[in-house]
Structure formats: C-alpha cells, structure tokens
Amino acid sequence: MKTKICATCKAEETTMYRVQIRKGKVWIFVCESCCKMHKQGEYYRYGGTWKGYRH
Template sequence: MKKRSKDCAICNTAFDTMYRIQHKNPKTWVFVCKTCLVKVKKDNPLYTYGGTWKR
C-alpha cells in the first residue's frame, strides 16, 4: 500500500497525519501538522478544528 502525505500549509513539510483547521480571516480550511497546530490554536479566537486526516 502506498504511503500518502500532505504538506503543512504553514511550514510546508510533508506529514502523514494532518489537522484540518481555520485559523485566520478569511476563514478557509487548511491542513497543518501537529507542531503548527499547537502554535496557531493558542489564544486564537478564529481557530476552528475540522478533523484529522490520516494516510
């Protein structure tokens, strides 16, 4: 089975587990890695979680 990955919208590094979030205006859905997720969600009133994508 082929291993799939996506690039993080913030750090542009490929990961096989990503988090779908909205974190700034305009509110568009992006995929981010766990490290970037922790950074953008802290004290961010625009943060919305939209699910986890796994390979």
C-alpha cells in the same frame, strides 16, 4: 502511504489537522506542531484529522 504538505511550515506529514486560522471559511491542513501553535489563535477552529495511512 500518502502525505500532505503543511500549509504554514511546509513540512510533509502523514497525519494532518484540518483547521481554520483566519476569519472566514478557508480550511487548511497543518502539521501537529503548527496545529498546537494555531490553537492559541483567535480564529482557530478544528475540523478533523487526516491520516495518509490505514491501521
């Protein structure tokens, strides 16, 4: 099982959300709770879900 570190709260998770939260083309990976928070942002864009495990 693989993990990533959330770009905004540094939590280590096995499911991460690829998003943009600032103007420009920079994609970051954030955890679920940060994703929900960033959704309200003006520059929020969703680019897919990353999973560090297989079903």
